[in-house]
Each structure stands twice: as C-alpha cells, then as structure tokens.
Amino acid sequence: MERERNLRFLKNLFKRFYEQEAPLEKISAIKYREFGFLTLEMHTMIRHLSFESENSLVKFLSEKVPADCYRSTAYYLNPSATNMGEKEWLGADLVFDIDADHIPSSCKKKHDRWKCLDCEENGYGSAPGACPKCGSKRIDEKVWFCSECLEAAKMETVKLLEFLNLDFGLTDQEVSIYFSGHRGYHVHVESEEFKTLDQDARREIVDYITGLGAEPSLHGLESITSEEELDKTLKFSAWAERLMKNGYDIVLKYGLEDLLRIGLKDKVALNLINNKEKIIELWWKGKFNQIVGVDEGAWRNIFLEAAKRSGVLIDTVVTADVHRLIRLEGTLHSKTGFRKIRVLKDLDSFDPLKEAVTFKRGEAKVHVYESPEFRVGDSIFGPYSEADVELPISAAVLLICKGLAYVI
Ligand SMILES: [Zn+2]
Ligand SMILES: [Zn+2]
Known part of the structure; x- marks a missing residue:
C-alpha cells in the first residue's frame, strides 16, 4: 500500500x-x-x-x-x-x-548505519565485511549523504x-x-x-590520476640538493609539484602518531618534529633534506604518503x-x-x-520511519523516528526516494 x-x-x-x-x-x-x-x-x-x-x-x-x-x-x-x-x-x-561513497569522511560515522540480518548486531559508520559478532555476511546498510x-x-x-x-x-x-x-x-x-x-x-590515464604506482625516487625529490635542481624538476613534472606541496603539508601538520603510521622510525620522526621550522624554511629552496637525522628512506615514506594524498579518488x-x-x-x-x-x-x-533541488513548490505529509538530520536548501530537517510530519516537497521527496518515508 x-x-x-x-x-x-x-x-x-x-x-x-x-x-x-x-x-x-x-x-x-x-x-x-x-x-x-x-x-x-x-x-x-x-x-x-x-x-x-x-x-x-x-x-x-x-x-x-x-x-x-x-x-x-x-x-x-x-x-x-x-x-x-x-x-x-x-x-x-x-x-x-x-x-x-568512495571517499572516507568522518561524517559517515554519524549518518551511516549497518545491521546484521542474522543476529541483529548493529553499528554506525561503513558496514564491516562480516558481522563482528556472528560472522554473517548478510548485512543491511543504510547510507546517507550530507x-x-x-x-x-x-x-x-x-x-x-x-x-x-x-x-x-x-x-x-x-x-x-x-x-x-x-x-x-x-x-x-x-x-x-x-x-x-x-x-x-x-x-x-586512471593510473596516472589516481597516482597508482607513483614512485617518488623517479622524481629524485628525496635526494635533491639545490633550488635550481628543484626548479628544474618542478618544471618537468606536475606530479613532482604535487609531491612537494603535499610533502610540505605532511611536514607541517603530521604529529608523531601519523609519522609512525607512514613508516618513520621513532627517532627519525622526533628529529623531523624537532626540526620542523628549519625544514619548512628550507623546503622550497630544495634543501629541506639536509637536516641530519632524517634519512632518504624517511623522505621516501613522506613522499609516498604525499602521492596518496595527491591522487584523485575516482571510480x-x-x-x-x-x-x-x-x-x-x-x-x-x-x-x-x-x-x-x-x-x-x-x-x-x-x-x-x-x-540541484528540483521540486520547489508545496508541501507533503509523510510518515518517516527513521532519518538523520539533513539539509535541503537553507533548511535543516530531522532527525525523525516514526514521526508524521509535513515537509517542503523537496525534503519529503528525498526521504521517500531514500526509502525512509511514505506519503500519508
Ligand atoms: Zn551477526
Ligand atoms: Zn556525510
């Protein structure tokens, strides 16, 4: 009905x-x-x-x-x-x-839910491959976007x-x-x-744009020695510039935990953090890697991480x-x-x-099973749970299309 x-x-x-x-x-x-x-x-x-x-x-x-x-x-x-x-x-x-859907973002923990169809275990965020409680792969996912x-x-x-x-x-x-x-x-x-x-x-083209197999050493960034050398490399390759820009960002923003995650050793990571100001000052002069105690291997890891951030998450x-x-x-x-x-x-x-809002005139009365808070145009709606509400038609249509409401 x-x-x-x-x-x-x-x-x-x-x-x-x-x-x-x-x-x-x-x-x-x-x-x-x-x-x-x-x-x-x-x-x-x-x-x-x-x-x-x-x-x-x-x-x-x-x-x-x-x-x-x-x-x-x-x-x-x-x-x-x-x-x-x-x-x-x-x-x-x-x-x-x-x-x-293909881009990790922290909001997914707020608005995506999953439920195991066999044991009813459930949680927030992206669905696990298998139910952590009973191992079932029959998992129902409710995903939203914000x-x-x-x-x-x-x-x-x-x-x-x-x-x-x-x-x-x-x-x-x-x-x-x-x-x-x-x-x-x-x-x-x-x-x-x-x-x-x-x-x-x-x-x-896909591999190039996603950065699949991007190899920092082919750009020679970790062993560069002067501003002239850096300039030459940057003129030659837009990828080198991406690696430098994102590398700079990593040095600027990453803390100890992040640096260890990307494979730097404790001592090297601490050296990098302690010399951050100096490295940043020397960065675009092509002399950032002359800091003692941060070796070529560490720079390679940093540029590999920079490559990950530079690639585009396309389907x-x-x-x-x-x-x-x-x-x-x-x-x-x-x-x-x-x-x-x-x-x-x-x-x-x-x-x-x-x-992209299409239906702009009028309201509709709907019964909402369950929905997170959401925005359409300048207005915020919800969250709703088993509620009868009158909504602007675009918001009502969105909930109906998502299978979260029916017209009353
Ligand atoms: Zn289960
Ligand atoms: Zn979101």
Missing part, C-alpha cells in the same frame, strides 16, 4: 517535471548515443534506444516517466543495435565519476580538474562538470584527442569503460529527486543541496 502510494506520488511529480520543464541541455552528437532507462515501477533496465533529437527524447521521458535516465559516453554508428559488435563503436568521451561528504567529493573534483588542465592541457570548453544528483560529481571530457582511446589507454571502472552508460544530463535521480546539473559558475561556491 505504502509503496504504491509513494510510486504514484513520485510518478506524478516526475511526469510533470519532464512535461513542463524542458530540462535537457544539448547532447553532443545525440544521434550517435545509446540511451537506457530504469523504470519507476520495477527498476528494470531498458537500453539500446536512440533518439534523433532532444525533442523526441523529452517526449519519450514525459510519456514513460523513467526513474533514472542514462546515455552512452560512446558514439556508435548504430546506437540502437542490441549487440555490441553491431553497434560499431566510433569513440567515447572520457568521463570521471567521483562519488562520496554537506560534509558532498564537500569531500567536491575537493576531489577540484583535484581532478587540475590534472585535466595542467597535466593534460584540456581547456574549459572541453571539460564539463556536473553534480550527479546524489553523492558526487561527473566530469565529462569531449575532445578529439581522447575520443578514440581504447580501454588500456584509459586505464593508463576507476567508469573511466576505463568505453561502453559506459552515464546518467543523462538534466534528468532526475531516483534516490534523491534532485537533478544531474551542470556546474556553470565557480565550483567552489556551488551548493548541490540548493542548486
């Missing part, structure tokens, strides 16, 4: 949205894209569809009212062929998916944009940034030079996949009721919990 009521409620809203708001921006080479949709009713996937124009696509959306809409990052000669071989792949955009994890995803996106710009020489016109409508950001690169790269080449599978379907720009996300929208202005000041 409750499920049906929710479904009818969402279907009405989604339908009105697709009928009235003409939400789609231009999709480049639309005729060559494959489209896929998840239905609201059964969440089954319909794919291998193609459209001649944005108009026919919008017409389809307002008739079928899907829960989620996707399009290929690839271009095909026959996008609606049901067999991959017959589609005739022509190339694909380079896309990146940054999801708060300003803090969205901010962490944004910081990763900023790092990614720097790679695309500085290391790959891409211009702003070739790179589009989107909020995904849920927990993160999508970055689309449309550039002739990247279009025909195969899966292996895309994996190389590696998405970028390497040349047949990927990605959420369609401008459409609704069925887990939130928010939209995937382009970040047009400055990413720094972009507030997804404001700008």
